[in-house]
Amino acid sequence: MSTTEHRRECRSIAAWLFTTxxxxxxxxxxxxxxxxxxxxxxxxxxMRLELAQPGMDYVVNGQSWNxxxxxxxxxMIFYMxxxxxxGGFGNWFVPLMIGARDMAFPGxxxxxxxxxxxxxxxxxxxxxxxxxxGTGWSLYPPLSGIDGQPGPSxxxxxxxxxxxxxxxxISAINFVTTILNMREDRLPLFGMxxxxxxxxxxxxxxxxxxxxxxxxxAMLLADRNFGGAFFDPAGGGDPMLFMNLFWFFxxxxxxxxxxxxFGIISQIVSRFSRRPIFGYPGMVLAMASxxxxxxxxxxxxxxxxxVGFAPRAFFTLASMVIAVPTGIKVFAWIATMWGGSxxxxxxxxxxxxxxxxxxxxxxxxxxxxxxGADQVLHNTYYVVAHFHxxxxxxxxxxxxAGFYYWFPRMTGRMFPEWVGRLHFWCFFIGTNVLFFxxxxxxxxxxxxxxxxxxxxxxxxxxxxxxGAVLALASTLLFLVMLAVSLRRGAPAPRDVWGPAFTHExxxxxxxxxxxxxxxxxxxA
Amino acid sequence: xxxxxxVVLGFVSAMMLDARHGLxxxxxxxxxxxxxxxxxxxxxxxxxxxxxxxxxxxxxxxVAILIGFALLRFRASRHPxxxxxxxxxxxxxxxxxxxxxxxxxxxxxSLQLLAYESDIPDAQLTIKASGHQWFWRYSYPDNGGFAYxxxxxxxxxxxxxxxxxxxxxxxxxxxxxxxxxIQVTSSDVVHSFFMPALGLQxxxxxxxxxxxxxxxxxxxxxxxxxxxxxxxNHSFMPIAIEAMxxxxxxxxxxDAATRYPVVSAATISAQVxx
Ligand code: HEM
Ligand SMILES: [Cu+2]
Ligand SMILES: [Cu+2]
Numbered sequence: 042m043s044t045t046e047h048r049r050e051c052r053s054i055a056a057w058l059f060t061t062x063x064x065x066x067x068x069x070x071x072x073x074x075x076x077x078x079x080x081x082x083x084x085x086x087x088m089r090l091e092l093a094q095p096g097m098d099y100v101v102n103g104q105s106w107n108x109x110x111x112x113x114x115x116x117m118i119f120y121m122x123x124x125x126x127x128g129g130f131g132n133w134f135v136p137l138m139i140g141a142r143d144m145a146f147p148g149x150x151x152x153x154x155x156x157x158x159x160x161x162x163x164x165x166x167x168x169x170x171x172x173x174x175g176t177g178w179s180l181y182p183p184l185s186g187i188d189g190q191p192g193p194s195x196x197x198x199x200x201x202x203x204x205x206x207x208x209x210x211i212s213a214i215n216f217v218t219t220i221l222n223m224r225e226d227r228l229p230l231f232g233m234x235x236x237x238x239x240x241x242x243x244x245x246x247x248x249x250x251x252x253x254x255x256x257x258x259a260m261l262l263a264d265r266n267f268g269g270a271f272f273d274p275a276g277g278g279d280p281m282l283f284m285n286l287f288w289f290f291x292x293x294x295x296x297x298x299x300x301x302x303f304g305i306i307s308q309i310v311s312r313f314s315r316r317p318i319f320g321y322p323g324m325v326l327a328m329a330s331x332x333x334x335x336x337x338x339x340x341x342x343x344x345x346x347x348v349g350f351a352p353r354a355f356f357t358l359a360s361m362v363i364a365v366p367t368g369i370k371v372f373a374w375i376a377t378m379w380g381g382s383x384x385x386x387x388x389x390x391x392x393x394x395x396x397x398x399x400x401x402x403x404x405x406x407x408x409x410x411x412x413g414a415d416q417v418l419h420n421t422y423y424v425v426a427h428f429h430x431x432x433x434x435x436x437x438x439x440x441x442a443g444f445y446y447w448f449p450r451m452t453g454r455m456f457p458e459w460v461g462r463l464h465f466w467c468f469f470i471g472t473n474v475l476f477f478x479x480x481x482x483x484x485x486x487x488x489x490x491x492x493x494x495x496x497x498x499x500x501x502x503x504x505x506x507x508g509a510v511l512a513l514a515s516t517l518l519f520l521v522m523l524a525v526s527l528r529r530g531a532p533a534p535r536d537v538w539g540p541a542f543t544h545e546x547x548x549x550x551x552x553x554x555x556x557x558x559x560x561x562x563x564x565a
Numbered sequence: 566x567x568x569x570x571x572v573v574l575g576f577v578s579a580m581m582l583d584a585r586h587g588l589x590x591x592x593x594x595x596x597x598x599x600x601x602x603x604x605x606x607x608x609x610x611x612x613x614x615x616x617x618x619x620x621x622x623x624x625x626x627x628v629a630i631l632i633g634f635a636l637l638r639f640r641a642s643r644h645p646x647x648x649x650x651x652x653x654x655x656x657x658x659x660x661x662x663x664x665x666x667x668x669x670x671x672x673x674x675s676l677q678l679l680a681y682e683s684d685i686p687d688a689q690l691t692i693k694a695s696g697h698q699w700f701w702r703y704s705y706p707d708n709g710g711f712a713y714x715x716x717x718x719x720x721x722x723x724x725x726x727x728x729x730x731x732x733x734x735x736x737x738x739x740x741x742x743x744x745x746x747i748q749v750t751s752s753d754v755v756h757s758f759f760m761p762a763l764g765l766q767x768x769x770x771x772x773x774x775x776x777x778x779x780x781x782x783x784x785x786x787x788x789x790x791x792x793x794x795x796x797x798n799h800s801f802m803p804i805a806i807e808a809m810x811x812x813x814x815x816x817x818x819x820d821a822a823t824r825y826p827v828v829s830a831a832t833i834s835a836q837v838x839x
Pocket of ligand 1: 179295296298299341342360361363364367402403404405406407409410411415418419420424427428431432435436
């Protein structure tokens with residue numbers, strides 16, 4: 042390597058570290074999400090290995106099992122889905138779609154990103170020191186209290202989540218400001234692409250929900266370390282307070298994750314039906330009402346905590362009402378295809394997979410929303426099936442859909458079409474074989490978060506583990522394809538996907554590649 | 566003396582029942598839906614679930630069929646020019662109203678079920694179940710207040726015919742056909758008292774005394790597990806309820822009262838506070 046080349050390389054590493062360009066930061070988020078997803082996926086592979094047969098054969102004991110499931114859940118939510126959908130695609134495409142030069146606060150944007158690797162390191166550290174955080178991602182005290190989990194792990198997890206929360210709030214402020222103030226002339230709010238709307242609404246939800254999580258975590262930290270008794274009955278506190286605070290954040294959080302997915306699916310369905318989205322104002326209102334309703338349904342996670350008839354009836358009805366705006370979205374996607382001119386490209390394939398699988402997850406959500414029936418479903422594998430249908434087969438499909446859709450725009454290169462299709466079908470079959478039998482296990486009464494199960498649960502667990510093999514193998518295929526296409530993919534043609542309705546495609550894809558310092562020149 | 570004899574008889578009949586009912590209700594491989602229902606609550610839950618499931622299957626099928634049909638009819642090769650229509654108010658109105666009606670058809674029976682579950686009838690018997698890391702303690706305040714621990718049988722020494730990880734040394738015992746009020750609490754972390762065959766689940770919360778009820782309709786042994794992550798041995802905290810005829814139950818109570826120590830209410834509340 043010549044010295045000039047060497048110097049250029051050093052400069053480009055520094056450029057990645059210090060960049061404030063929205064595209065470069067978007068790329069960092071996506072790369073981070075891919076790495077975190079690989080880590081979270083590897084943990085889940087290990088979990089399915091343990092669950093493939095009865096007995097505790099691989100994990101050391103129940104505590105380390107609990108620590109693993111906690112890490113898996115937190116990593117997938119905070120370090121995979123959110124960074125990919127909001128930080129990754131949001132940073133890349135919101136400014137381009139609204140014709141802004143960059144985000145409103147480029148420096149903050151960079152800070153927001155770099156808090157995340159720090160936070161993830163803290164979280165991984167919490168697995169390595171002491172006994173790990175064996176509480177599940179919901180962190181209920183007293184199990185997460187100092188008697189339940191002595192040692193520094195829970196404190197590290199709390200600090201990791203604080204950092205991730207700060208990062209989310211920073212980026213939310215940035216998105217709201219950018220979208221409200223930096224649209225190019227004459228782009229009215231009700232002319233914005235639905236993806237921009239989805240990021241705006243998710244960001245507003247983040248601003249309301251994250252501080253509540255932060256408060257709950259701060260109180261937990263105080264209980265653990267400074268003699269607090271917010272959640273300790275012996276000191277007049279109540280664990281139920283934590284549950285209320287956690288789910289007041291937790292339920293909106295699930296919509297924070299799914300709204301940007303809705304946005305991506307809307308862009309893709311419209312593009313590949315060669316037609317603007319059907320019923321646009323209805324789509325915006327649907328997202329807004331999902332966001333509003335999302336704040337008044339939290340106690341559907343607490344039906345069995347010991348609350349009376351009236352609150353359970355209220356939260357049952359409120360939860361079911363969310364199905365109405367959700368239905369509007371699904372029907373509008375179908376109506377967009379109906380009468381359109383459909384091309385079944387790789388992104389479209391993932392989008393259609395999303396719509397059908399998300400509908401399955403939404404339907405089981407309706408079942409769970411009935412407090413009377415939830416009595417036998419709460420905390421069973423039925424719930425595990427439900428949230429994986431909306432997250433693993435929902436949000437994750439949308440991430441892949443968006444990734445394939447915007448890959449040519451982000452890299453100037455194409456991926457081999459057949460690999461995209463193979464990836465889809467293997468992942469589709471794999472995740473369904475993995476998660477569908479979990480409905481059966483849940484109905485049969487299998488509790489979630491157990492490391493060993495009664496022998497009667499063996500059959501479907503074995504099948505689920507087989508499905509996991511296929512799902513993980515197809516993810517590996519994706520990673521290989523990504524590595525190859527990034528270097529050797531064919532140059533993307535100028536009009537890859539045909540005529541576009543949104544502006545992120547306006548300039549030359551070749552120009553789009555964030556080349557470190559070149560980010561500034563590459564401004565839209 | 567007569568009491569002893571009835572206990573033995575009761576025990577034998579329970580063993581036979583084990584063979585007939587007990588095993589049937591433990592989860593079975595390849596089961597695709599609920600196991601047995603041994604209470605009206607569970608039967609009603611199953612009915613509501615089936616009702617919603619039917620609606621759900623129709624919705625998913627509708628979505629899948631519409632998408633499949635759109636793919637066939639409107640692919641670019643067959644339908645090269647896309648329609649320009651983007652609004653159809655009556656259609657949008659329709660797909661907003663239709664789900665409301667469907668939800669109404671779910672909400673009505675759902676609230677009925679919830680009311681049935683929430684309304685605790687006059688109980689003939691009260692039992693306290695207290696969660697501990699990692700076992701349950703049952704006490705019978707109506708019968709002199711004796712209490713005993715219920716611990717999972719170690720996998721190496723599970724009694725013949727009983728399922729691994731579900732069998733316990735001392736079961737909770739209830740009379741068939743009687744309304745039993747179950748009060749649930751915890752002495753340490755949150756646990757969940759979960760008994761699928763009876764359609765029961767309620768958290769064991771430290772510092773709170775939760776209440777639920779059941780009326781077991783069929784004699785037998787029913788299994789459940791602690792259903793809220795509670796630390797190291799969360800996987801190993803089963804619940805076994807044995808339902809027997811009233812006379813057998815009375816005999817069991819007489820025997821249990823002599824065998825198990827009495828735990829006063831004060832001891833229990835001290836535990837709860839701790
Ligand atoms: C029609 C819409 C939905 C309804 C009615 C619904 C309803 C529910 C209910 C009632 C529960 C609690 C079940 C229990 O613990 O007993 C639940 C759990 C859950 N849902 Fe949904 N849901 C819906 C959509 C979603 C979406 C879109 C997501 C995420 C993208 C999601 C993610 C989750 C997660 C992660 C849990 C489990 C949380 C935990 O206990 O760890 N749900 N849902
Ligand atoms: Cu929720
Ligand atoms: Cu437990």
